[in-house]
Amino acid sequence: MTGKLVVNLHKLARFTNLALPLLAGLFFLAGLRISFYFHFLTVAFLGLNLLNAFYLFGQRGHSLLRNFGILGQGRYILESLGPELRQYLFLNDTEERPFNRNERSEVYRKAQDINSASSFGSQKDFDSSEVKVRHAMFPIHPSDLAPFGVTFGEERGCPNPYRLETPFIISAMSFGALGERAVRSFARGAKQAGILMNTGEGGYPKYHLAENCDLVFQMGTAKFGVRDADGGLDEHKLRDLAALDSIKMIEIKYSQGAKPGKGGLLPKEKITDEIVELRGVPKGVDVVSPPSHKECYDLESAVRFIQTVQEVSQLPVGIKLCMGNAAEFDGLVSEMKRQDVFPDWITIDGAEGGTGAAPKAFMDRVGMPLFPALKLADDILTQHEVRRRMKLVASGKLVGPGRQMIAFCLGADVISSARGFMLSIGCIQAMQCGNNTCPIGITTHDPDLQRGIDIDLKAQRVANYVKNLQHDLEELLCSAGCRTIQELSFEHLYVPKNSTIHTFISSPR
Ligand SMILES: Cc1cc2nc3c(=O)[nH]c(=O)nc-3n(C[C@H](O)[C@H](O)[C@H](O)COP(=O)(O)O)c2cc1C
Incomplete structure (x- = not known):
């Protein structure tokens, strides 16, 4: 006893x-x-x-x-x-996932324009796997920084290039995954902040267009909004859409970090009459997009499709993918060279990326995390001597300036974030994006829950978040001794030998 x-x-x-x-x-x-x-x-x-x-x-x-x-x-x-x-x-401040309380608070503070300085010391690990930025012995003065600017489409003489003067994009999130008020808050905030917003694969971007911000129209594998009767590309619809003032660029989604090799999923709970109309889908059943574009069945056809979309839209056209097999990516770049067709940018989406809804095994187990994937993409493009033919956009948990700086050092020209912006408008990480029950009203169509979102106030939060990210990024650039983001390189990072960046790259391709 x-x-x-x-x-x-x-x-x-x-x-x-x-x-x-x-x-x-x-x-x-x-x-x-x-x-x-x-x-x-x-x-x-x-x-x-x-x-x-x-x-x-x-x-x-x-x-x-x-x-x-x-x-x-x-x-x-x-x-x-x-x-x-x-x-x-x-749970303590560093334990929760996908974003711990420290990471979330940093976004909340930036969005509310509150100083996000901390005291006493870092709660991060300083062990043999953490990547850190190398500072210069003689930092430069902020007044010596060159203004930021990248022009999409300049490399191939696109008739309608697009210049982005703040290095952030609100990553693809469809109306469907998001409710109307969240879309409008992001779109209004994007306009206020002078950044781009990606429409996601939700079909005709009615609410995005209502706010007159600059947009990337995303063409998912189901081609909602530009689809013909057989699920292929309707060139007339694309041409009409691309002619709209707010549509500045087109992104062809090949794959997404949270569910690579799997098409989009919109659960039936979230399919309203309006979504039926904007996407052209039936009510009462889950909407599952095919895993790949009908037109893209091998490397040759995938590259040819980029050219078709460039010719039809007359806009900068990029592709979004999550890195899987590096040899395949190498093959894709070789094919681009062979056809002399290059996308105006490639979005590298890390496997740690978010989603409205995806099977758990895909979220947990498929795809390469952002940092090694970005390094690989940058290396392969450089080896093929085509790195300067396009821009690299990076996404995957890039919600704070620290990880964003690392992404820039690994080759990113622009940062794209979905959940960073969700947090900026008050997301509490309730993890209910697919259930139509988001308590904050962001990923729901329930009018009672959306009531919580004051669009003007949230748009201001988006703009504050961008302003404060940019401020921190500039301070980090000064500390690294660089006048521009383009001057950053792998040499500006301290990467321990057993960091995932090395582990993934040295594993079999
Ligand atoms: C609610 C939600 C909806 C999303 N919808 C799309 C989509 O329509 N198309 C797409 O390519 N990615 C979609 N994504 C993925 C994001 O665009 C992005 O690639 C990913 O979340 C990584 O960025 P993050 O870590 O900053 O969230 C979605 C993500 C979230 C959280």
Whole structure:
């Protein structure tokens, strides 16, 4: 005998199952003898008894409830409250995923224009796997920084090049994954901040267009918005869309970090009449996009398709992909050279990227993380001597200036972020993007939940976030001794030997 207090759940359940009818009986008697008001408790306890009987004898789906009755329900209730309890009470500032409290607070503070300086010391690891930025012994003065600017499409003499003067893009998120008020907050904020917003693969970008910001129209594999009857590209629709004032560039999505090799997914819970109309899809069933474009079945056709979209749209055209097999990427670049067709940019989306909805195994296990993928892409393009034929856009948990700076050193020209901007408008990482129940009102179409979003205020948060990111980035550039982002290189990083950057690159291609 150890004298340890052990809760015997089976005994406790038997006690509960006995106590419930007894209490109902007692309250009934008290109602007769003492006060009529006890009958309210009688009714409540009769209800509990009925529920208990149903759990024990009526239902067969839950073994726990069949064995323990109403007591077993306590476990389900606690389990469902678990994420909130852990987030609010138990996990420390560096533990949560995908973004820990420190990372989220940094975005909240930037979005609210509050100084995000911290005290006492870093909570990061300084071990043999963390990548750090190398500073210069003689930092430069902010007044010596050159203004930022990249021009998409300049390399191939695109008739309508696009110049971006702030190195951030709001990454692809469709109307569908996002509700109307979130789309409008991002779009209004993008306009205020002078950055680009990607429409995501949600079809005709009605709400994005309403705010007159500069847009990248994303063509997903289902080609919502520019699709012909057979699921291929309708060139007339693309031409009409590309002619709109706000559409500045087109992105062909080959794959996405959170679900590479799998098409987009919009759960049926989120399919409203409006989405039926904008995407041209049926109501009441999940919308699953094909894993690849109908026109792209090998390297040759994939590159040819880029040229078709460039010719039809007359705009800068980029591709988005998550790195899988490096040899395949090498083959793609060789094919681009052979055809002398290059996208105006490639978005490298890390496997750690977010999504509205995706199978868990894909999120957890498929694709290469951003940093090694970016380094590989930059290296392969450089080896083929075509690095300067296009821009590299990077996405994958680039929500704070530290990781963004590392991405620039690894070859990125521009940073794209989805969840950074979601956090900037108040996302609390409830992890319910696919359920139409987002408590903040961002990834839902429920008008009661969207009510929480004040578009003007959230647009200002987006603009503040961009302003403060840019400020920090400039300070980091000065510290690295560089006048421009283009001067940053791998040499500006301290990369320990067992960092993932090396691990992935040295593994078989
Ligand atoms: C709610 C949500 C919706 C998304 N929708 C799309 C989409 O329509 N098309 C796409 O290519 N990527 C989509 N993504 C992925 C993002 O564009 C981005 O590639 C990825 O989240 C990495 O950036 P992050 O880590 O800053 O979120 C979505 C992500 C989220 C969180």
